[in-house]
Amino acid sequence: MRIHSSTSRRSRPLRLPLAIGLTAVLVTACGTEQEGATAGGGGGGGGGASGEECANAEEAQASYEQAWTETAQQLGLENLEPTEEQVCEVDTAPWAAEPKNGETYRIAFAAQGPTNSWGLTNEEAFRQRAEEVGVEVLYASANGDATAQVDNIQQLASQDPDALVVVPMGDGITGQVQAAAGQGIPVVLCAGRLSDSSSVVSTVTRQYELLGSAYAEWLVQQLGGEGQVAVLSGLAGVPTAEYQKAAALEVFAEHPGIEVVTEQYTEWSPTVAKQVAANLVTQYPDLDGIWSDSGYGDLGVVQAYQEAGRPVPPVTGDAINAFLKAVQGTDVRFALSSFPPEQSMQCLDTAMAALAGEPVLDKVYINSPSFTHEQIDEYVRPECTDNLFVPSALPDEQLRELGLC
Known part of the structure; x- marks a missing residue:
């Protein structure tokens, strides 16, 4: 290298x-x-700050906790308790x-x-x-x-x-x-x-515990607390994937009616995710929901289920324009969050x-604002490329300069 x-x-x-x-x-x-x-x-x-007395940043601490409240509201969740966290000024x-x-x-x-x-x-x-x-x-x-x-x-x-x-x-x-x-x-x-x-x-x-937990709680709520769930993560060992996955599994463990039937990795690739999902269709024909940490994975899931002629289970993940384009106008249910x-x-x-x-x-x-299928028209960017992560913090002029819109 x-x-x-x-x-x-x-x-x-x-x-x-x-x-x-x-x-x-x-x-x-x-x-x-x-x-x-x-x-x-x-x-x-x-x-x-390690090893030193924490100079607590009260405003940042309040913002951390407020994010949990906002995410619960955005996804329509009844209960979403923040994990313990301490934000310090260095x-x-x-x-x-x-x-x-x-x-x-x-x-x-x-x-x-x-x-x-x-x-x-x-x-x-x-x-x-x-x-x-x-x-x-x-x-x-x-x-x-x-x-x-x-x-x-x-x-x-x-x-x-x-x-x-x-x-x-x-x-x-x-x-x-x-x-x-x-x-x-x-x-x-x-x-x-x-x-x-x-x-x-x-x-x-991002707040990985927040997103992993929120996705799982949303899926539990969509399934009425009962059903078979597949957990699809990105790359094995990468913090972005592992922290969210761990948080999700903790939530599922709190609901005895939820059965996690498989845990697999998709490498944040629609190609790999499509192969994984094609196997899910045959191995778990009664699968009720898919917890995913990735819009890339979600795109592969949609492609596999549509080609099999099967309804797409509710899914979660990152908000990437390719997935939103693929499901706009369909009845696919999802909960997504931005990963700018x-x-x-x-x-x-x-x-x-x-x-x-x-x-x-x-x-x-x-x-990391979150949203569901009910707000798809507010977030999908038909005029932009599949590669755009939405919503983008960059102005449209810069997105055009980058070749994203």
């Missing part, structure tokens, strides 16, 4: 292929930027520093890789923000592989960047993340988290705030 560097430049239009049909195994390109040079220099200490003074090399900060980005349209958009949004704030990006793609990301982080850290942003592909990278922080590099986790993140400055992500790939911009902003010595939250939860 080569590590690439890109300096501030004009953002190129992102012409996304119909990546929703690809699996992580098929996409192997790392990028085309010029290979970056190594750098020297030291860095400050600090390790975020003193980033130990990380405050001038650029180590010249006048430009160099920010390392250990990305998921272009394994699907989410990954492609996530990376392009990061590069656009980097151009806007005038920083150099050191880029490495894991191509959906946690093992590859271990090496990526080591190589990125060896270039002594000013900060490191990581889209975590699994807990196996924890040691490398901690080593980078110990080297004096502030680390921000982006669109995922680690079970032991004591060395990171901040984690910018452009959250990578906020990840970069958080890293830059740490370098400026500005206080940041140890957990930055992005807004």
